[in-house]
Amino acid sequence: MTVSRHRYGEYDTSYLAAGGMDGLRHLTEQFYQFLDTLPEAAGVRAMYPEDTTESAERLACFLSGWLGGPALYREKYGEIVIPSFHRQWTIDASARDAWLQCMQLAVDQQSYAPAFKQYLMEQLSVPAERCRNSR
Numbered sequence: 407m408t409v410s411r412h413r414y415g416e417y418d419t420s421y422l423a424a425g426g427m428d429g430l431r432h433l434t435e436q437f438y439q440f441l442d443t444l445p446e447a448a449g450v451r452a453m454y455p456e457d458t459t460e461s462a463e464r465l466a467c468f469l470s471g472w473l474g475g476p477a478l479y480r481e482k483y484g485e486i487v488i489p490s491f492h493r494q495w496t497i498d499a500s501a502r503d504a505w506l507q508c509m510q511l512a513v514d515q516q517s518y519a520p521a522f523k524q525y526l527m528e529q530l531s532v533p534a535e536r537c538r539n540s541r
């Protein structure tokens with residue numbers, strides 16, 4: 407992992423701590439593997455298309471810009487506002503938690519610094535809660 411003098415959230419520190427695009431692709435592929443297999447996530451899995459290859463790539467591109475790296479999502483797919491994009495699905499607290507649990511399991515598989523794992527999950531819990539649109 408690339409070491410930076412800056413704090414997570416500054417410049418591209420988080421993007422580098424996540425291993426750049428290779429690291430983010432790895433992370434999102436593992437996220438979708440947990441989404442496929444975790445029984446608690448079955449309801450959330452049903453919201454996604456059968457083949458999630460493109461979904462994983464779009465999430466990796468989004469995370470790149472969101473973590474201070476290249477704004478690949480905007481370049482490739484255009485603007486996205488995460489909470490309003492997710493209004494097409496009913497996302498309650500248990501769906502939010504299942505999504506975060508799959509992400510936690512995927513993050514745990516990565517060779518990230520423990521402090522970055524914690525930081526990343528704290529950061530992701532903010533948009534996850536903003537995607538919740540039902541109790």
Ligand code: HEM
Pocket residue numbers: 450453454455458460461464465468483486488492495497501502505506530533534535537538
């Ligand atoms: C809270 C629970 C969440 C649920 C249930 C959920 C569900 C979904 C679903 C069903 C899709 C469509 C996938 C597809 O058609 O390929 C999607 C796409 C996406 N989600 Fe989420 N999501 C959640 C949280 C988040 C969070 C926290 C983020 C950002 C950090 C996020 C970022 C994205 C992105 C970037 C896409 C791809 C958009 C596109 O199709 O171009 N999601 N999500």
